[in-house]
Amino acid sequence: MRSIWNGAISFGLVSIPIKLVNATESHSISFRQIHSEDGGRIRYRKVCELEDREVTQAEIGKGYEDADGTIIPITDEDLSHLPLPTAKTIEIVAFVPADRIDPLQMDAAYYLAAGGAPAAKPYTLLREALKRSQKVAIAKYALRGRERLGMLRVVGDAIALHGLLWPDEVRAPEGLAPDTKVTVNDKELDLADALMDTLGEIDLDDLHDEYREALEEVVAAKAAGEAPPESPEPARGGKVLDLMAALEKSVRDAKESRGEGAAGQAQETGEAGEAEAHGEVRRLPARKSARAAPKQAGGKKSTASAAKKSAGKKTTAKKSTATAKSAQGAKKSASAKSTASAKSTASSKSTAKKTPAKKTASRKRTA
Structure with a gap:
C-alpha cells in the first residue's frame, strides 16, 4: 500500500518512524457529467473573474474571504511560520479507556507502518503496551494543511490511527427529541x-x-446494448396504529425468517402446541367403564352365580344343537328324494329326445 504521509510517533522521549497508509477504500461507482444531446463530456474550467480567461494550476493560490466579501491572500510563506509542532509528528498526549471516545467523533482511519528496521522495537513496544493496558492513545498530528486529533489503537498486529473531530466540531442534539410526553x-x-x-x-x-451491485448490473446491461433489469416494487408498509401489535408481528416475522416459527409457537402455547408443531399424535386416555368392578368381599357369590349361569347356558346350547342336527338331517333326506326324482324325470326326457335324432342321422347317410 502506498504511504500518504511520512513522519514519527512521539511517545515521551521515544520516537517511532512510521508511514501512514489508508485503512479504507471506497467502492462506490462515480459518474461523469455529459451533454444529454450528444454525450459530450462536461468539464470544469478554472476561469479568473477579472480577466475572464482560463488559468493554469500554477497560477492559483489561496485566499480567505472576509465577512464583507473581501479576499485576503494567504501564501505558503505565511503558513510556514505557523507554530505547528505536529507537522511531521504524531504526538501522543494521553492514554484513555476506549469507551471514553464518542463514536460521533470518529473520522477517517489509517494504518501506521513501521518505518524501517530501527522502528520495529519501539513500534512493537507501543503496540503491546496498548494491548496490556486495554486503552487507546490520544494524539495530535498535522495532515493536509491543518492540525488534527487522532486515536491510536491496536488492530491485529498493527497500530491504527483514527482521525477524530475536535470536540467543538460535534453538534449537540438539542431540540431533536420528541416534545410530546410519552410513557413506555x-x-x-x-x-x-x-x-x-x-x-x-x-x-x-x-x-x-446491494445498491452498488444493482448499479453494476445496470451499467453492464447498457454497455451490452440490453435493457436494464427491472427492480421489484418495494413493499408498502401499512400505517402502524398499534405499537404492541406492530412489535408482536415483528417478533413473529423475525422468528419465521430464521425458521424459528414452530419452536416459538410451541414455547408460547405449551406442550400441546409443541406436539402440534412437530406433527405428533397423542392418544387420549382410555375412558373408565360405567359399571363399577365387583367388590372383593362378594367375589365367591358372584363366581358361583356365574358358574350356574354358565352351566345353564351349556345345557341350552346342547339342546339347541341336537334340534338343529335333527332338522338338518330331515332337510338332507328330503333334498335327496327330490334330487333322485328329478334325475329320473330328466333321464326319461333325454331318452325320448335322443331317439328321433338317431333316425334323422340314418336318413342322411342313406341319401
Whole structure:
C-alpha cells in the first residue's frame, strides 16, 4: 500500500518512524457529467473573474474571504511560520479507556507502518503496551494543511490511527427529541427486547452493498446494448396504529425468517402446541367403564352365580344343537328324494329326445 504521509510517533522521549497508509477504500461507482444531446463530456474550467480567461494550476493560490466579501491572500510563506509542532509528528498526549471516545467523533482511519528496521522495537513496544493496558492513545498530528486529533489503537498486529473531530466540531442534539410526553410500559419494553433477541447478532463480513451491485448490473446491461433489469416494487408498509401489535408481528416475522416459527409457537402455547408443531399424535386416555368392578368381599357369590349361569347356558346350547342336527338331517333326506326324482324325470326326457335324432342321422347317410 502506498504511504500518504511520512513522519514519527512521539511517545515521551521515544520516537517511532512510521508511514501512514489508508485503512479504507471506497467502492462506490462515480459518474461523469455529459451533454444529454450528444454525450459530450462536461468539464470544469478554472476561469479568473477579472480577466475572464482560463488559468493554469500554477497560477492559483489561496485566499480567505472576509465577512464583507473581501479576499485576503494567504501564501505558503505565511503558513510556514505557523507554530505547528505536529507537522511531521504524531504526538501522543494521553492514554484513555476506549469507551471514553464518542463514536460521533470518529473520522477517517489509517494504518501506521513501521518505518524501517530501527522502528520495529519501539513500534512493537507501543503496540503491546496498548494491548496490556486495554486503552487507546490520544494524539495530535498535522495532515493536509491543518492540525488534527487522532486515536491510536491496536488492530491485529498493527497500530491504527483514527482521525477524530475536535470536540467543538460535534453538534449537540438539542431540540431533536420528541416534545410530546410519552410513557413506555414494561410489556412494550419486553417485546422490544424479544425482537432484539430474535434478530440477534450478525457477522458484518456477510453484509454487502446491494445498491452498488444493482448499479453494476445496470451499467453492464447498457454497455451490452440490453435493457436494464427491472427492480421489484418495494413493499408498502401499512400505517402502524398499534405499537404492541406492530412489535408482536415483528417478533413473529423475525422468528419465521430464521425458521424459528414452530419452536416459538410451541414455547408460547405449551406442550400441546409443541406436539402440534412437530406433527405428533397423542392418544387420549382410555375412558373408565360405567359399571363399577365387583367388590372383593362378594367375589365367591358372584363366581358361583356365574358358574350356574354358565352351566345353564351349556345345557341350552346342547339342546339347541341336537334340534338343529335333527332338522338338518330331515332337510338332507328330503333334498335327496327330490334330487333322485328329478334325475329320473330328466333321464326319461333325454331318452325320448335322443331317439328321433338317431333316425334323422340314418336318413342322411342313406341319401
